[in-house]
Amino acid sequence: MKAVIVCVSVSHGSTRHVADTMAQVLGAKVVRPEEADLVELAGADLVGFGSGVFYGRLHPRLTDFVRALPARPGRAFVFATSGLPEMPLAPFTRPLVQLLRGKGFEVDGRFSCRAFDTWTPFKVVGGINKQRPNDGDLAAAQAFAEHLRNRERPVA
Numbered sequence: 001m002k003a004v005i006v007c008v009s010v011s012h013g014s015t016r017h018v019a020d021t022m023a024q025v026l027g028a029k030v031v032r033p034e035e036a037d038l039v040e041l042a043g044a045d046l047v048g049f050g051s052g053v054f055y056g057r058l059h060p061r062l063t064d065f066v067r068a069l070p071a072r073p074g075r076a077f078v079f080a081t082s083g084l085p086e087m088p089l090a091p092f093t094r095p096l097v098q099l100l101r102g103k104g105f106e107v108d109g110r111f112s113c114r115a116f117d118t119w120t121p122f123k124v125v126g127g128i129n130k131q132r133p134n135d136g137d138l139a140a141a142q143a144f145a146e147h148l149r150n151r152e153r154p155v156a
């Protein structure tokens, strides 16, 4: 399976850590949006898109990248790290999932976990979730990627 993960991780490298864990399972290359090769992306069986959450949204470098992608069918997944827990009815990943579906992608899964957060309100206490993503988070990311790998469609 050819897999590529497009990741924006600007704060503490937490999303990149999660991306690298998933990439090991999927044999995927991890790239920033600016490094992504559109031909390679078009040829991939699975493309992952992930970033930290900033002011309630995934990073604009990631969403702008997806917005500019040509419409085409494909298989994708979305992931995020955030300081605060997601609201089950309004996950942080939802707008990007909708954007990808609008581009013709089948979105096969979404993953999120908590991570170290030094956003201003939490700076005074030295940040929250200092040890995260932890072993449990990375094990969950690995299991998520294994599930994606095992659901790979058989070659027609």
Ligand SMILES: Cc1cc2nc3c(=O)[nH]c(=O)nc-3n(C[C@H](O)[C@H](O)[C@H](O)COP(=O)(O)O)c2cc1C
Pocket: 008, 009, 010, 011, 012, 013, 014, 015, 016, 051, 052, 053, 054, 055, 056, 057, 081, 082, 083, 084, 085, 114, 115, 116, 117, 118, 119, 120
């Ligand atoms: C300026 C700023 C804004 C943030 N806004 C949010 C937010 O709205 N909700 C949230 O849960 N976490 C928020 N965070 C925490 C980040 O989502 C979290 O630290 C994330 O793991 C960063 O990922 P990265 O290290 O891969 O960049 C914010 C962090 C910063 C620095």
